[in-house]
Amino acid sequence: MKLKNFLKLLTLCLLCATFVFSSCGSQKTNVGTVTVSVANNTNIDKKAQTIEIAWASLKRLGTINPSELVVTDLAANKEIPSQVIYNGQTDPRSIIFQTDAAANSSRKFSIKKGKPTDYPKQAFGRQATERFDDFAWENNLVAFRMYGEALEGNSGMAKGIDFWAKRTNKLIINEWYKLDNYHHDNGDGVDAYHVGMTLGAGDAEPIVDNEIIYPINYTSYKILDQGPIRISFELTYKPFLVDGKMVKETKTISLDAGSQLNKVTNHYDKHDLTIAAGVTTHSGDGKPKLDLDNNYVAYWDLGDAKVNGYIGVGVIVPAKSIQNIKTTDQHLLIISKLDKNNNLEYYQGGGWSKSGNFKDESAWFSYLKNFSQRLKQPLKVSVN
Known part of the structure; x- marks a missing residue:
């Protein structure tokens, strides 16, 4: 074989090898698709789990x-x-x-244009x-509300988080406010939870000398994200006096579909505050639960009327924040410190x-226990 023909053949072989290698590489990286692997390495079944993928992880898709x-x-x-998001x-x-x-178990998902x-x-x-x-905010299972400054000084004045009980998967806030009789069960649920001048169904505020x-x-307020899976928003409060210091507070609340609990982050401009997160015990005739091992307090009692069934409320705080768990005349409380960013993050x-x-208090307490365990042992998520 002449040298000239040999060099041509060699060049052709190299080009073919380069093409094959490039093709294999393209198949391996799967350009145009992001694959998400989700593994549950625990013995706990986990339903309606939200998987969150950082936007930077989608760069393989190009301009999006x-x-x-x-x-x-x-x-x-x-x-x-x-x-x-x-x-x-x-x-x-x-x-x-x-x-x-x-x-x-494990599952895989793809994200494409x-x-x-x-x-x-x-x-x-x-x-x-x-x-x-x-x-007011809700998902397919539950609804809640926080009270605005316009309520101050008016009849029905209240402070903490209100819980609206639902037995429908449809969204009801607009309908209930329009009908204006949500204290009566019309078939979809009822506002039968009493808040008053308490933390209600899981608010958190500074505490000084047990007050x-x-x-x-x-x-x-500012709405951060608005469905279809997550509602998140921010509430801002006027500065108020805490132990001789003026304090600024902001609450960021998010609720995902399929969850009974909100994620709440209280932020302050002071770091040396002690915060009480808790639930109201009402007349004291309900079933309380203080579980330090699983970082939650909970209460189960009748709604405003016997026909409204039983309502359970609860608060979960990450263990590293907790200083104490205790009972007072009005509340079950988790006393906590702020993190390095002056935040208290918790669930209620x-x-x-x-x-x-x-069906009963045991079912509600078990839900909170399992939720707490899921926080400690989250799903393993990888992006390829």
Whole structure:
């Protein structure tokens, strides 16, 4: 073989090898698709778990229109609802979707460019200007409200977090405010939980010498994300006096579909505060639960009337923040310190016997215990 022909053949072989190598590399990295692996390495079944993928992890997809992303359950080969999260910012921060995760199991999902389905909302919140600036929010299982400054000095004055019991998966806030008789059960649920001048269903405020210091009800709000899977918002309070110091407080609250509990972050401009998170014991005839091993306090008692069934409320605080758990005349409290960013992060929420999800106090307490254990042993998520 002549040298010239040999060199041509060698060049052709090298080009072919380069093409094969490039093709294999493309298949390996799967350009245009992000694959998410989710593993539950515990013995606990986990339902309606929210998977959150940082926006930076999607860079393989190139330039992205946030309204054109599709998440697919690869085992079922089926598109599932997703939501781009902004956290109140202009640019996206992450994308979320949900899955059930059986004990000791794993699943895979893909994220690609595409036109997503118009998913039905399972989480929603708004300010109710028609009712003293309540801020009300809900998901497919539960609803809550916080009271606005407009309520100060009026009949029905209250401070903490209110719980609205539901037995429907539809969103009810707009309908209930329009009907204005939500203290009566019309079939979808009822507001039968009494808050008054207490922490209610799981608020948290500074405590000084066993006295809880309440600010004026929230003054302004900002919705950070609005469904279909997550509602999140921020409430701002006027400065108030705590142990001789003026303190500024902001609450950030988020609720995901399928959860009985909100995630709450209280932020302060002072670091040397002690914070009490807790639930109201009402007349004292309910069933209390203080579980230091699982970082929660809970209460189970009748609603405002016997026909309204039993309501459970509870608070979970990460162990590293807890200083003490105690009972007072009005509350079950978890006393905590702030983290290095002057925040207290915790979870609170409620359940209802007539929802069909909680037949008694044991069922409610078990839910909180399992929720706490899931926080300690989260799903393992990897992105490829």
